[in-house]
Amino acid sequence: MKKKQEITIHNLANELNISASTVSRALSDNSRISKKTRLIVQQKALELGYRPNVLAANLRSKKSNTIGVVVPRIDRYFFASAISGIEDYAWTKGFNVIISQSNDLLAKEVSCVHTLFSNRVDGMIASISMQTNDDKHFRLFSERNIPLLFFDRFCPSIDCDRIVVDDYESGYNITSHLISRGCKRIAHIAGPELLNIYKDRKEGYLKALSDFGLPLYDGYLQETRLTKEDGPQAFHRLMSLPVPPDGVFCGNDTTALCALEYCKKNNLKVPQDVALTGFSDEPFSSVVTPSLSTVRQPGYQMGFQAAQKIIHRIENANLTVLFEKIVLPTQLIVRDSSR
Amino acid sequence: MKKKQEITIHNLANELNISASTVSRALSDNSRISKKTRLIVQQKALELGYRPNVLAANLRSKKSNTIGVVVPRIDRYFFASAISGIEDYAWTKGFNVIISQSNDLLAKEVSCVHTLFSNRVDGMIASISMQTNDDKHFRLFSERNIPLLFFDRFCPSIDCDRIVVDDYESGYNITSHLISRGCKRIAHIAGPELLNIYKDRKEGYLKALSDFGLPLYDGYLQETRLTKEDGPQAFHRLMSLPVPPDGVFCGNDTTALCALEYCKKNNLKVPQDVALTGFSDEPFSSVVTPSLSTVRQPGYQMGFQAAQKIIHRIENANLTVLFEKIVLPTQLIVRDSSR
DNA sequence: AATCAAAATGCAATCGATTGCACAAATAAT
DNA sequence: ATTATTTGTGCAATCGATTGCATTTTGATT
Numbered sequence: 001m002k003k004k005q006e007i008t009i010h011n012l013a014n015e016l017n018i019s020a021s022t023v024s025r026a027l028s029d030n031s032r033i034s035k036k037t038r039l040i041v042q043q044k045a046l047e048l049g050y051r052p053n054v055l056a057a058n059l060r061s062k063k064s065n066t067i068g069v070v071v072p073r074i075d076r077y078f079f080a081s082a083i084s085g086i087e088d089y090a091w092t093k094g095f096n097v098i099i100s101q102s103n104d105l106l107a108k109e110v111s112c113v114h115t116l117f118s119n120r121v122d123g124m125i126a127s128i129s130m131q132t133n134d135d136k137h138f139r140l141f142s143e144r145n146i147p148l149l150f151f152d153r154f155c156p157s158i159d160c161d162r163i164v165v166d167d168y169e170s171g172y173n174i175t176s177h178l179i180s181r182g183c184k185r186i187a188h189i190a191g192p193e194l195l196n197i198y199k200d201r202k203e204g205y206l207k208a209l210s211d212f213g214l215p216l217y218d219g220y221l222q223e224t225r226l227t228k229e230d231g232p233q234a235f236h237r238l239m240s241l242p243v244p245p246d247g248v249f250c251g252n253d254t255t256a257l258c259a260l261e262y263c264k265k266n267n268l269k270v271p272q273d274v275a276l277t278g279f280s281d282e283p284f285s286s287v288v289t290p291s292l293s294t295v296r297q298p299g300y301q302m303g304f305q306a307a308q309k310i311i312h313r314i315e316n317a318n319l320t321v322l323f324e325k326i327v328l329p330t331q332l333i334v335r336d337s338s339r
Numbered sequence: 340m341k342k343k344q345e346i347t348i349h350n351l352a353n354e355l356n357i358s359a360s361t362v363s364r365a366l367s368d369n370s371r372i373s374k375k376t377r378l379i380v381q382q383k384a385l386e387l388g389y390r391p392n393v394l395a396a397n398l399r400s401k402k403s404n405t406i407g408v409v410v411p412r413i414d415r416y417f418f419a420s421a422i423s424g425i426e427d428y429a430w431t432k433g434f435n436v437i438i439s440q441s442n443d444l445l446a447k448e449v450s451c452v453h454t455l456f457s458n459r460v461d462g463m464i465a466s467i468s469m470q471t472n473d474d475k476h477f478r479l480f481s482e483r484n485i486p487l488l489f490f491d492r493f494c495p496s497i498d499c500d501r502i503v504v505d506d507y508e509s510g511y512n513i514t515s516h517l518i519s520r521g522c523k524r525i526a527h528i529a530g531p532e533l534l535n536i537y538k539d540r541k542e543g544y545l546k547a548l549s550d551f552g553l554p555l556y557d558g559y560l561q562e563t564r565l566t567k568e569d570g571p572q573a574f575h576r577l578m579s580l581p582v583p584p585d586g587v588f589c590g591n592d593t594t595a596l597c598a599l600e601y602c603k604k605n606n607l608k609v610p611q612d613v614a615l616t617g618f619s620d621e622p623f624s625s626v627v628t629p630s631l632s633t634v635r636q637p638g639y640q641m642g643f644q645a646a647q648k649i650i651h652r653i654e655n656a657n658l659t660v661l662f663e664k665i666v667l668p669t670q671l672i673v674r675d676s677s678r
Numbered sequence: 679a680a681t682c683a684a685a686a687t688g689c690a691a692t693c694g695a696t697t698g699c700a701c702a703a704a705t706a707a708t
Numbered sequence: 709a710t711t712a713t714t715t716g717t718g719c720a721a722t723c724g725a726t727t728g729c730a731t732t733t734t735g736a737t738t
Contacts, residue, residue, distance in 0.1 A: 008724055019688045024725060034686060054458050055398045056724035059693050064394065066437075074426060075419040075639075077622075084413040087440055091451075096437045096458060098405075101426055112430075119393050119435060257626060282622070283416075287596060289628035300414075347694055358718045363695060373716060395694035398723050679738105686733070692726080699719090706713070 007050040016044055027052070066096040067310060068116030070126040072104045072153075077282055078299045079127065082151060085303025086125060093311050095122075106131035113137040123147035123310040125303075128155050130192050130225065147313035151306045152297075153195050161313070163306050163326045167197045170295045170330045171204025174277050175249055177293070179212045181338060183247030183275055187220040187238050189231075189259075191251040198226075198251055201279065205249055217243065226251045231258025239268070246274055247338070253278035253285045256292055260337065275338040290336035298328050346389040355383055366391070405435040406649060407455030409465040411443045411492075416621050417638045418466065421490060424642025425464060432650050434461075445470035452476040462486035462649040464642075467494050469531050469564065486652035490645045491636075492534050500652070502645050502665045506536045509634045509669045510543025513616050514588055516632070518551045520677060522586030522614055526559040528573050528598075530590040537565075537590055540618065544588055556582065565590045570597025578607070585613055586677070592617035592624045595631055599676065614677040629675035637667050 009023040016023070018037070026033045026041035033041075044050075058064050069086060071079040083099060090097050098121060102109035109129045116124055117140045124141055127150065138158045141148040149161040178186050188205045191198030202221070209216055219241050224230035231250075235258060238245055250256035256278030263270050270276055270290050278285060281296040305326060313319055348366070352359040357376070365372045365380035372380075383389075397403050408425060410418040422438060429436050437460060441448035448468045455463055456479045463480055466489065477497045480487040488500040517525050527544045530537030541560070548555055558580050563569035570589075574597060577584055589595035595617030602609050609615055609629050617624060620635040644665060652658055 006724095009726095010724075020725080021689080021727075022687055024727085025687090028726090032686070037686080051457050053398070053724050055394060055403065056693090057726075059392070059394045059398050059695095059724085060726050062693075074413075074423040075416065077414065077416070077419075080414040080416075080419040083438070084440060087413060087438060091439065091454075094454075096454070097439070098435045099422070099426060099438055100430065100436070101423060115430075115433075115435070118390055284623035284626045287623050287627045345694095348696095349694075359695080360697075360719080361717055363697085364717090367696090371716065376716080392694050395723090396696075398694085398725095399696050401723070682735105682737080684733100684735080686731105688731070689729090691728095693724105696722080698721095700717105701719090702715100702717075704713100704715070706711105708709100708711075 007048045008053070012041060012044055012048065012050060016040065064120045064122055065094065066098055066121045067307070068121035068124040069097055069099045070102055070109060070112050070116070070124065072102050072127060072129050074099060074101050078280055078297060081299035082303030085300040086307040089304045089307035090311065095311060102129040104129045104131065106134065110137045113140065117141065122314045123149070125149050125151060125306045125310055127151050127153045130195060133194055147310050149306050149310045151302050153197055156196060159323055161309055161323050163302050163309070163328065165297050165330045166327050167200035168204040171201035171249070172208045173332050174279070174295055175205045175208035176212070177332060177334060178247040178249060178275055178277065178338060179208065179214065181275060184214065185217060185243065185245045186214065186247040186249060187222070187245035188249045189222045189224055189234050189251050189255050191224070191226045193223065201251060220245060224255070226255050228254055228258060231255040232262055235259040235262050244274070248274060248276055250276065250278050253280050253282040253292060253294055256294070257284065257288065260288060260292070271336070271338050277338050281333055286335065293335045293338040294333050296331040296333050301328055346387045347392070351380060351383055351387065351389060354387070355379065403459045403461055404433065405437055405460045406646070407460035407463040408436060408438045409441055409448060409451045409455070409463065411441050411466060411468050413438060413440050417619055417636060420638035421642035424639040425646040428643045428646035429650065434650060441468040443468045443470065445473065449476045452479065456480065461653045462488070464488050464490060464645045464649055466490050466492045469534060472533055486649050488645050488649045490641050492536055495535060498662055500648055500662050502641050502648065502667065504636050504669045505666050506539035507543040510540035510588070511547045512671050513618070513634055514544045514547035515551070516671060516673060517586040517588060517614055517616065517677060518547065518553065520614060523553065524556060524582065524584045525553060525586040525588060526561070526577050526584035527588045528561045528563055528590050528594050530563070530565045532562065540590060559584060563594070565594050567593055567597060570594040571601055574598040574601050583613070587613060587615055589615065589617050592619050592621040592631060592633055595633070596623065596627065599627060599631070610675070610677050616677050620672055625674065632674045632677040633672050635670040635672050640667055
């Protein structure tokens with residue numbers, strides 16, 4: 001009903017018969033203003049319920065105190081925890097976090113990045129969509145030296161900071177694990193080659209096979225979108241091969257879960273008939289039966305460090321330090337599905 | 340390295356020897372400017388890589404085109420999907436979404452709300468923390484008629500829009516379900532009474548008991564924080580009673596999962612020895628063994644509608660429509676843990 | 679009381695876009 | 709050709725905070 005009119009420094013100035021600049025300085029505890037005046041001003045500000053207009057201050061300072069985040073989907077646990085990490089750190093530094101999701105669509109991603117760009121975020125943290133085969137939108141940031149950082153899924157052609165895990169090594173390790181438990185015919189359900197993470201996992205897998213002298217049988221390498229929808233079919237194709245695998249490294253936990261359910265339906269024993277592993281350690285992975293072997297990625301940590309890194313760049317604009325690639329460790333989690 | 344200097348409407352104006360106001364109008368396709376001029380200006384803007392300064396425009400218009408969101412934790416599936424819904428709708432209307440999490444701490448919540456307030460978000464969507472027993476911070480918004488909306492967990496003393504599910508009815512239904520499958524001694528592990536949702540679930544439970552003529556045995560009602568940490572103990576207390584329950588309605592899925600694991604360890608058969616149900620339908624609930632009966636809440640829908648509602652209020656500031664309480668339906672999901 | 683340094687405050691421009699009102703140009707009407 | 713309209717542009721104030729520089733006040737010193 002009643003619209004309380006907002007108090008500005010000018011109102012305070014009038015009330016106190018001093019100038020707006022003095023008020024401004026007093027409010028920021030500038031030592032050029034006498035202690036007495038500062039107190040009076042701050043007192044009055046409190047009394048009248050003054051709130052600084054961040055918009056005006058931002059305009060003046062050309063900073064928005066905001067970092068933008070673009071992820072494929074907010075409701076995927078890995079990304080949600082990364083965002084949680086970003087927010088936690090950003091908060092300690094007084095930065096806002098604007099989030100947007102690409103839904104794994106390039107067009108939406110482009111649009112989100114443009115929006116963040118025109119909203120003048122001070123920096124952007126992104127993890128690219130499954131369709132991203134173009135980098136023009138990211139150039140908006142990199143070419144103007146607006147801090148940009150990719151985590152997990154990066155755009156290889158853009159020169160900027162990155163925080164990743166070693167997917168190659170992780171893929172290698174989990175494959176080696178399957179080998180060491182006795183699997184001889186190991187298949188892999190991979191994700192889109194376009195994304196570095198899936199490519200690396202696949203290559204780690206291939207390297208492990210070759211290091212241990214195991215062959216890559218025909219049809220043992222399936223590329224899918226790693227969705228709930230694609231999972232059952234891909235796994236079915238594998239198990240329908242003349243000689244089906246005795247171990248399958250699935251590109252993510254969702255696909256491994258599909259495989260698990262397929263096995264239950266078709267009376268295949270896991271891990272006796274076929275050992276299974278996923279990737280990412282989703283919340284459900286530890287509680288399904290049999291529990292799912294997987295690779296744990298430090299989502300929260302990645303987000304937290306991403307925020308640290310980008311805010312550091314923002315606060316040291318002249319920083320000419322070369323771009324870094326930070327690789328965080330993963331953890332091989334062996335559970336019943338491959339024990 | 341090279342800092343590209345930003346182009347303003349004044350630069351465009353100079354280049355074209357026209358006034359800044361004309362440029363401004365031309366860029367917004369104002370019909371007062373001739374088609375020819377509009378084209379020339381837009382052409383030039385493109386050529387010089389002009390980007391409007393949203394900060395300046397926002398200052399002028401006193402709008403930030405931003406909505407703030409405060410949730411207990413971003414990485415909880417229910418909240419993540421709500422945020423996802425909020426973002427999806429907000430995006431279609433050109434609104435930014437600033438998120439922050441209270442970590443279920445009142446102090447952090449207060450701080451987040453203050454930050455959003457001083458950042459002049461046009462509206463705020465919140466779900467309160469487990470500790471929130473004070474509403475001063477929310478008054479900042481409600482008293483100035485800045486649109487405010489609670490979803491799921493609301494602050495009862497604040498008069499504003501709410502989007503909730505009927506926790507009372509849901510609690511009633513899931514308890515009735517346990518009764519209908521033959522349970523006679525039904526216990527409940529409740530959440531903090533401070534939160535409407537937990538209180539309502541509990542009361543629905545009590546009503547069902549009384550409607551069907553079942554007693555509430557001593558110790559059958561446990562109040563906990565519903566965390567992974569509290570779960571095992573609370574369930575242990577129940578099962579150590581002289582006459583343990585044959586059905587337990589857990590206040591959330593996390594607690595039900597703890598119960599499930601407790602039963603596995605102690606060779607209790609679910610649902611034969613004790614039937615279990617949770618609440619919320621977490622991603623893991625459908626895949627544990629036995630699968631978990633629960634109540635599905637439409638997280639994404641709640642977020643989406645929350646965004647619709649609040650943006651509608653923002654765009655119709657003079658809207659004197661009474662505050663609404665929108666109740667979305669839940670779905671009782673019966674699975675093996677209580678079949 | 680006069681002089682000077684130090685401390686406190688004020689002036690006015692700036693950040694970039696928007697907009698009511700005034701003015702100029704182009705076209706229509708007489 | 710002259711006046712009345714319509715159409716197109718420009719001027720200048722505004723949004724609210726910040727800051728370099730100028731000015732005033734205070735207090736110390738001789």
